[in-house]
Amino acid sequence: xxxxxxxxxxxxxxxxxxxxxxxxxxxxxxxxxxxxxxxxxxxxxxxxxxxxxxxxxxxxxxxxxxxxxxxxxxxxxxxxxxxxxxxxxxxxxxxxxxxxxxxxxxxxxxxxxxxxxxx
Amino acid sequence: xxxxxxxxxxxxxxxxxxxxxxxxxxxxxxxxxxxxxxxxxxxxxxxxxxxxxxxxxxxxxxxxxxxxxxxxxxxxxxxxxxxxxxxxxxxxxxxxxxxxxxxxxxxxxxxxxxxxxxxxxxxxxxxxxxxxxxxxxxxxxxxxxxxxxxxxxxxxxxxxxxxxxxxxxxxxxxxxxxxxxxxxxxxxxxxxxxxxxxxxxxxxxxxxxxxxxxxxxxxxxxxxxxxxxxxxxxxxxxxxxxxxxxxxxxxxxxxxxxxxxxxxxxxxxxxxxxxxxxxxxxxxxxxxxxxxxxxxxxxxxxxxxxxxxxxxxxxxxxxxxxxxxxxxxxxxxxxxxxxxxxxxxxxxxxxxxxxxxxxxxxxxxxxxxxxxxxxxxxxxxxxxxxxxxxxxxxxxxxxxxxxxxxxxxxxxxxxxxxxxxxxxxxxxxxxxxxxxxxxxxxxxxxxxxxxx
Numbered sequence: 001x002x003x004x005x006x007x008x009x010x011x012x013x014x015x016x017x018x019x020x021x022x023x024x025x026x027x028x029x030x031x032x033x034x035x036x037x038x039x040x041x042x043x044x045x046x047x048x049x050x051x052x053x054x055x056x057x058x059x060x061x062x063x064x065x066x067x068x069x070x071x072x073x074x075x076x077x078x079x080x081x082x083x084x085x086x087x088x089x090x091x092x093x094x095x096x097x098x099x100x101x102x103x104x105x106x107x108x109x110x111x112x113x114x115x116x117x118x119x
Numbered sequence: 120x121x122x123x124x125x126x127x128x129x130x131x132x133x134x135x136x137x138x139x140x141x142x143x144x145x146x147x148x149x150x151x152x153x154x155x156x157x158x159x160x161x162x163x164x165x166x167x168x169x170x171x172x173x174x175x176x177x178x179x180x181x182x183x184x185x186x187x188x189x190x191x192x193x194x195x196x197x198x199x200x201x202x203x204x205x206x207x208x209x210x211x212x213x214x215x216x217x218x219x220x221x222x223x224x225x226x227x228x229x230x231x232x233x234x235x236x237x238x239x240x241x242x243x244x245x246x247x248x249x250x251x252x253x254x255x256x257x258x259x260x261x262x263x264x265x266x267x268x269x270x271x272x273x274x275x276x277x278x279x280x281x282x283x284x285x286x287x288x289x290x291x292x293x294x295x296x297x298x299x300x301x302x303x304x305x306x307x308x309x310x311x312x313x314x315x316x317x318x319x320x321x322x323x324x325x326x327x328x329x330x331x332x333x334x335x336x337x338x339x340x341x342x343x344x345x346x347x348x349x350x351x352x353x354x355x356x357x358x359x360x361x362x363x364x365x366x367x368x369x370x371x372x373x374x375x376x377x378x379x380x381x382x383x384x385x386x387x388x389x390x391x392x393x394x395x396x397x398x399x400x401x402x403x404x405x406x407x408x409x410x411x412x413x414x415x416x417x418x419x420x421x422x423x424x425x426x427x428x429x430x431x432x433x434x435x436x437x438x439x440x441x442x443x444x445x446x447x448x449x450x451x452x453x454x455x456x457x458x459x460x461x462x463x464x465x466x467x468x469x470x471x472x473x474x475x476x477x478x479x480x481x482x483x484x485x486x487x488x489x490x491x492x493x494x495x496x497x498x499x500x501x502x503x504x505x506x507x508x509x510x511x512x513x514x515x516x517x518x519x520x521x522x523x524x525x526x527x528x529x530x531x532x533x534x535x536x537x538x539x540x541x542x543x544x545x546x547x548x549x550x551x552x553x554x555x556x557x558x559x560x561x562x563x564x565x566x567x568x569x570x571x
Binding site for chain 1: 303402404
């Protein structure tokens with residue numbers, strides 16, 4: 001059974017993953033660059049892979065990845081150490097975007113495709 | 120391979136605390152891995168890293184963490200494998216090994232320790248952590264913090280394994296990520312890894328053996344109850360490997376992250392306990408640190424009270440949610456009234472006395488039943504397990520006494536190994552001499568009686 005929502009979740013992942021990496025432009029601290037890339041790049045990669053036909057279980061996994069990465073980005077961004085001094089708003093956009101799209105995907109998998117909430 | 124049970128499974132107690140998990144409700148290896156990782160990823164495990172670097176350098180602390188958690192994984196695997204194979208909790212496995220009355224003693228102790236004792240300790244510790252972060256607010260009041268924390272944990276545990284799993288599924292990756300980034304921050308703040316190693320080299324006074332002891336002793340009780348989670352695994356291999364790997368990897372990661380952060384922050388401890396909230400605040404982790412602390416305590420303590428309720432539910436015909444409510448209320452009350460402090464010496468004593476029971480269970484199943492008798496445990500409804508395995512309990516008590524006299528390695532680990540070896544030898548002798556060590560009620564009208 002193929003799903004339709006993967007395109008939306010995948011594009012959200014690509015957009016918000018890139019969003020999270022944009023602050024690298026102005027950043028000098030290597031620790032923040034690691035933060036931006038390690039939390040943004042996987043989302044972009046999964047978003048690209050998720051554009052092909054996938055089943056509901058894969059959609060669920062993709063959605064959970066988005067949700068959890070979004071929560072991690074949000075919790076780091078509110079800390080003084082990992083707060084970008086110039087473009088933190090990009091990380092906030094990435095965080096909320098990923099969380100909302102991820103929750104939408106999880107909700108769809110549960111209600112529309114009848115899957116358990118967690119893999 | 121999962122064993123097909125012949126009974127009609129009726130989940131009377133809720134969450135299958137008295138019967139095997141049906142095949143269609145088993146979960147993936149990822150779920151098992153994440154849940155057991157969540158079980159060990161907690162404040163006390165992160166603190167263990169801080170304790171280690173209080174007495175040894177970073178390199179030795181890392182080795183102690185890896186060796187200690189590897190030992191625990193090797194202990195966890197055979198116990199979790201039984202749960203994964205048969206789909207039953209630790210309490211029911213204990214019945215087969217120790218008899219109904221014998222297992223009742225074990226479960227009562229564990230339920231007291233995990234469900235009330237450790238619950239109270241961790242709820243109060245979470246309140247102390249919150250107090251450090253919000254000293255001049257209502258949350259800075261220990262009684263308020265303990266009450267709120269205890270209530271939240273109890274409510275979460277009432278929803279059973281699904282609720283715990285969802286919480287761990289969200290919390291574990293967050294805690295792992297925040298610990299990872301905390302470690303990165305620690306390295307950068309200190310001026311690099313070599314500088315961090317130089318700073319840590321000033322710490323002395325703890326031997327490698329003592330360090331491994333601290334790691335093993337602090338997590339062995341959770342290790343013994345892993346069947347409560349592994350029973351949801353699809354088969355023996357999934358239950359065994361996923362549960363033990365999750366426990367080991369989660370533990371090592373937490374300890375090393377805690378060590379890195381403690382060295383970099385260089386914050387005074389509270390007594391002998393590293394002040395982790397202040398460590399994270401000193402590194403600039405802020406609100407993210409609060410999330411780590413609160414989620415770590417929530418996942419571990421929820422699992423504690425859940426596991427205790429599952430164990431008690433295998434004996435009493437009460438819905439699991441009511442058992443959780445009672446245990447959570449008692450633990451919260453203890454935390455609020457500061458009585459938990461008096462339980463620490465008791466918990467330390469039980470930490471030596473209870474592990475040999477796990478050694479007896481491992482020996483009884485894997486050596487005596489599977490290897491020697493070429494048989495297996497069975498858990499049909501109405502099965503008679505025997506009353507009391509006097510040999511098992513005698514070995515457990517003697518092993519605990521012997522281990523307490525040995526000043527080598529970890530007392531809790533030593534008592535488990537001694538219990539395993541002694542029970543294997545003596546049970547084989549009893550079997551050879553046709554001496555029964557399982558007390559049974561005479562003239563019991565059952566189809567199958569376990570022969571010792």
